[in-house]
Amino acid sequence: MSISARYTRYLVFALVGLTFFYLVSKSSLQIPTSSSFAPPPPTYEEVKEEKTNSQVPTSNERVNATFVTLARNNDIWDIAKAIRSVEDRFNRNFHYDWVFLNDNEFDDEFKKLTTALVSGTTHYGVIPKEHWSYPEWIDEDKARAARLEMGRKKIIYGDSESYRHMCRYESGFFFRHELMMNYEWYWRVEPSIELFCDVPGDPFRFMKENNKKYSFVISLYEYIETIPTLWDSVKGFMKSHPEHIAEGNAMEFISEDGGESYNKCHFWSNFEIGSLEWLRSDQYIDYFTALDKDGGFFYERWGDAPVHSIAASIMLKAEEIHFWNEIAYYHVPFTHCPSSEKTRLDLRCHCKPSENFDWAGYSCTKRWFDVNNLQKPDGWDSKQ
Ligand SMILES: *[C@@H]1O[C@H](CO)[C@@H](O)[C@H](O)[C@H]1NC(C)=O
Numbered sequence: 001m002s003i004s005a006r007y008t009r010y011l012v013f014a015l016v017g018l019t020f021f022y023l024v025s026k027s028s029l030q031i032p033t034s035s036s037f038a039p040p041p042p043t044y045e046e047v048k049e050e051k052t053n054s055q056v057p058t059s060n061e062r063v064n065a066t067f068v069t070l071a072r073n074n075d076i077w078d079i080a081k082a083i084r085s086v087e088d089r090f091n092r093n094f095h096y097d098w099v100f101l102n103d104n105e106f107d108d109e110f111k112k113l114t115t116a117l118v119s120g121t122t123h124y125g126v127i128p129k130e131h132w133s134y135p136e137w138i139d140e141d142k143a144r145a146a147r148l149e150m151g152r153k154k155i156i157y158g159d160s161e162s163y164r165h166m167c168r169y170e171s172g173f174f175f176r177h178e179l180m181m182n183y184e185w186y187w188r189v190e191p192s193i194e195l196f197c198d199v200p201g202d203p204f205r206f207m208k209e210n211n212k213k214y215s216f217v218i219s220l221y222e223y224i225e226t227i228p229t230l231w232d233s234v235k236g237f238m239k240s241h242p243e244h245i246a247e248g249n250a251m252e253f254i255s256e257d258g259g260e261s262y263n264k265c266h267f268w269s270n271f272e273i274g275s276l277e278w279l280r281s282d283q284y285i286d287y288f289t290a291l292d293k294d295g296g297f298f299y300e301r302w303g304d305a306p307v308h309s310i311a312a313s314i315m316l317k318a319e320e321i322h323f324w325n326e327i328a329y330y331h332v333p334f335t336h337c338p339s340s341e342k343t344r345l346d347l348r349c350h351c352k353p354s355e356n357f358d359w360a361g362y363s364c365t366k367r368w369f370d371v372n373n374l375q376k377p378d379g380w381d382s383k384q
Pocket of ligand 1: 182
């Protein structure tokens with residue numbers, strides 16, 4: 001190539017470059033200035049609007065159901081992780097709604113992130129004061145003394161006041177929150193939980209079509225120190241409301257002497273898929289009201305897990321309660337991982353089978369299978 005030909009080429013390149021630069025600078029393709037490198041973050045309203053405009057078509061196949069999470073603003077990263085897990089393993093295909101409840105207002109950071117992560121519509125509710133405070137029949141001095149005493153004994157959350165309000169709220173009120181009144185089914189999700197397998201099909205639809213009212217993935221024994229008089233209270237309720245006790249119930253799961261005493265087995269309620277209509281029934285409300293009057297949410301430390309579990313076990317038919325082998329789940333410190341290798345591979349699970357809690361000594365799941373004459377999944381008795 002001659003020297004002049006080379007220079008001609010350079011000239012052409014330079015001209016093309018200059019023309020391009022000119023056109024770009026005339027068009028909207030602005031060369032960024034330093035301030036536009038850092039645009040102001042979007043507001044919650046903007047995130048919400050953008051999402052509404054790009055909404056994936058809603059499915060007619062959905063059941064009238066929602067996810068529900070009780071959280072605080074500072075749970076944001078733990079709840080983000082839980083949502084990611086639920087979306088990746090299930091909800092991205094369904095876009096179910098998600099209701100967030102808090103005893104204070106959610107801030108914009110929380111609302112923006114969760115709205116962006118959830119594929120369905122998100123709703124944010126504040127818990128009414130009267131559902132998160134002392135009812136008038138509670139002696140607050142007695143409650144305070146009980147907290148101090150349980151704190152001294154190092155009982156888990158024994159000294160916590162807000163934990164007690166939370167347990168009472170989950171036991172008797174979340175399903176009556178005005179936002180929850182728009183649904184028939186709920187799936188409770190707590191911060192930091194994980195799902196390890198693809199969820200096959202739609203659990204809400206399964207519940208509805210198979211006439212299930214309550215379901216669980218992990219069951220275990222409760223610390224007796226938190227509920228010394230709970231069973232007395234339950235017995236009082238059963239005596240005054242025999243009409244609410246179901247025939248063919250699962251009493252055998254929770255009592256080894258026909259209802260005389262409680263064996264402390266309960267479904268671990270940080271995961272639940274269940275019927276809101278059942279929780280809103282006279283049957284359940286009468287039960288909660290009776291327990292609440294006895295004061296054990298404050299004078300002891302009754303958890304919503306034994307409260308829900310006892311209700312389900314005495315007021316539902318055993319077959320209305322469902323165990324989800326397919327929903328592999330973690331909430332500190334326990335894991336449910338399907339026992340069968342075939343199930344784990346089919347559902348692309350990433351849980352470690354040796355961490356499965358189902359058949360461990362402290363679990364009640366083996367008892368659930370035994371008292372209901374259910375066939376245990378393949379691999380349940382293999383040493384992992
Ligand atoms: C969903 O259930 C709620 C509570 O029963 C009801 O008020 C609402 O109309 C239902 N929505 C649909 C779309 O069926």
